[in-house]
Amino acid sequence: MAATTLADTVAPTRISPAVVAATVAGNAIEFFDFLCFSYFAVYIAAAFFPGGDPYTDLLKTLAVFWSGFLFRPLGGIVIGAYADRAGRRPAMLLTVALITVGTMGLALVPSYQSIGAAAPALLVACRIVQGFALGGEVGPSSVFLVEAAPPHKRGFYASWQIASQGLAVAAAGLAAVILSLWLDKEQLAAWGWRIPFLLCLALIPVAFLLRANMPETLEAGGHAPVRGRLARSSGYVTLGVMLIIGGTVSTYVGNYMSTYAIATLHLPATLSLSATLVGGLSTFAFALIGGWLGDRYGRKALVIGPRVALAVLIWPAFLWLSAAPSALTLYFAVVVVAGLTALSAGISLVVVPELLPRHVRATGFAVAYAIGVSIFGGSTQLVVAWLIKTTGDPAAPAWYVIATSLVTILAMLILPETRGRAID
Numbered sequence: 482m483a484a485t486t487l488a489d490t491v492a493p494t495r496i497s498p499a500v501v502a503a504t505v506a507g508n509a510i511e512f513f514d515f516l517c518f519s520y521f522a523v524y525i526a527a528a529f530f531p532g533g534d535p536y537t538d539l540l541k542t543l544a545v546f547w548s549g550f551l552f553r554p555l556g557g558i559v560i561g562a563y564a565d566r567a568g569r570r571p572a573m574l575l576t577v578a579l580i581t582v583g584t585m586g587l588a589l590v591p592s593y594q595s596i597g598a599a600a601p602a603l604l605v606a607c608r609i610v611q612g613f614a615l616g617g618e619v620g621p622s623s624v625f626l627v628e629a630a631p632p633h634k635r636g637f638y639a640s641w642q643i644a645s646q647g648l649a650v651a652a653a654g655l656a657a658v659i660l661s662l663w664l665d666k667e668q669l670a671a672w673g674w675r676i677p678f679l680l681c682l683a684l685i686p687v688a689f690l691l692r693a694n695m696p697e698t699l700e701a702g703g704h705a706p707v708r709g710r711l712a713r714s715s716g717y718v719t720l721g722v723m724l725i726i727g728g729t730v731s732t733y734v735g736n737y738m739s740t741y742a743i744a745t746l747h748l749p750a751t752l753s754l755s756a757t758l759v760g761g762l763s764t765f766a767f768a769l770i771g772g773w774l775g776d777r778y779g780r781k782a783l784v785i786g787p788r789v790a791l792a793v794l795i796w797p798a799f800l801w802l803s804a805a806p807s808a809l810t811l812y813f814a815v816v817v818v819a820g821l822t823a824l825s826a827g828i829s830l831v832v833v834p835e836l837l838p839r840h841v842r843a844t845g846f847a848v849a850y851a852i853g854v855s856i857f858g859g860s861t862q863l864v865v866a867w868l869i870k871t872t873g874d875p876a877a878p879a880w881y882v883i884a885t886s887l888v889t890i891l892a893m894l895i896l897p898e899t900r901g902r903a904i905d
Contacts, residue, residue, distance in 0.1 A: 570695050620850060650764060728822055764820070
């Protein structure tokens, strides 16, 4: 079917910055929780799995964390379908309520010493609820931004999803550095690791109130069942998974850089954690630049170009970093990974929603995003650690980024250009 042009559409009323902030809040909260959990996993393991081998307890804690990823596809299907049936705003209110439960669990569930085996069981339950909620969060919120934005600014509006992740990454890195300098190990183990989650929990009611006053972009009634329409759009959903893979892997490789700097390069912990702050700020800036450029020059150019550049530059960057570990080489590698990833990732969130019919748009994109992130995002750190150990090559993570970048480039070459397309 031939795409129509901007002249065939009527630009919606400009949405306020507060509405944009409310829309991206859930995604930002998830990234903040993700990184804080990673930073303080050793202390969380001691609180919920005490008395055994520390390494085994840490693995149990990481398994609890990754359990949330397993439920993302289910959340994408259920909450995405709800958003396509009841509306974007009700779905986003539901996800922020569920996210509250998960974050509250991380912040407030008593330790094993206080309530015994119920502690890790409650922790697992909270992670499952949070994973289910986040699986259904990105689809409706990204679709809302695409539908609410003026047609010539859809890329820029949607890029705030990735930009908000960058702010969350920077905030998590800053929190980890401050806590590591302010508290000793005993204080961190006893209660200090809960502080970031408590701060995050305090912000959630603000996001809920902002979302309660959001406009709705889905007209009521008159649409076929989601299942049938989704089946007719399965090709775009499959290509959407491929599109998400490259950005997901390079994002989580970027988030892994602090651990990589400490465990593999043996750089000081404070320097290593500060790389997260650099990566977060790079993600914020380059995501917005990519969204703006994507609206001017097209989706294909801004997805394919930065991914080609990343595939070319990442191996030399890792070689330089592993040969001469320092603040300069670490920050350079982080900016290469985070900056080029964000430059293409923001605009990639627009492509599939612009191709899907309105009444299957949230479900289709939520499923594509959740599958890509749950399988590839959830396993990236394990794959990277395995590659380094198996090959003995500290630059091995670069090859994983290159391989998945080629998958994303292939998907974008197949997908049509959607800049200027009337989405209804």
